Amino acid sequence: MSLEKVVFGFFIVLAMTLNFGFFIGEIDNPMHHHVYELYAAIVVNLIATVLKFGDRTQIGAVHLATSLVAVLQLVAAAVVWVAFSGGVDASTTITRVVSLSGGALMANVISVILLLAETITLRR
Numbered sequence: 001m002s003l004e005k006v007v008f009g010f011f012i013v014l015a016m017t018l019n020f021g022f023f024i025g026e027i028d029n030p031m032h033h034h035v036y037e038l039y040a041a042i043v044v045n046l047i048a049t050v051l052k053f054g055d056r057t058q059i060g061a062v063h064l065a066t067s068l069v070a071v072l073q074l075v076a077a078a079v080v081w082v083a084f085s086g087g088v089d090a091s092t093t094i095t096r097v098v099s100l101s102g103g104a105l106m107a108n109v110i111s112v113i114l115l116l117a118e119t120i121t122l123r124r
Contacts (some may be wrong), residue, residue: 011048012115015070016108018044023105027098028091035081038101042074045104048111059118066111073104 018041025032049067052060077100084093 008051009115011051012111015044015048016112019101019105019108023101028095030090030094033094033098038078045071045074059114063111063114066107070104070107073100077101
């Protein structure tokens with residue numbers, strides 16, 4: 001068992017689960033979406049992105065692309081939350097933020113599916 005692969009898989013799955021934890025709940029209810037969970041999802045997605053650098057395979061490039069999409073959407077969600085938190089209705093702002101995190105969640109799911117496909121096709 002390779003420690004590098006364990007750490008890589010851990011951060012990919014953790015990124016997805018944190019993002020899912022933030023995403024789940026009523027889309028327009030700010031009480032269902034905690035700001036620290038969003039920031040934790042951003043940090044873990046950034047760590048997962050850094051771990052994906054250096055893989056020179058085609059599937060590694062797709063892993064990196066999905067991770068970059070997730071980070072971009074989560075950072076955009078945080079910017080929207082900060083920029084619009086005082087100006088518009090809280091339910092409108094949280095709806096925008098959760099929608100962006102939903103896109104990031106889809107990128108995380110694709111990344112986990114790629115990880116599973118890569119693991120299943122791995123030969124000893």
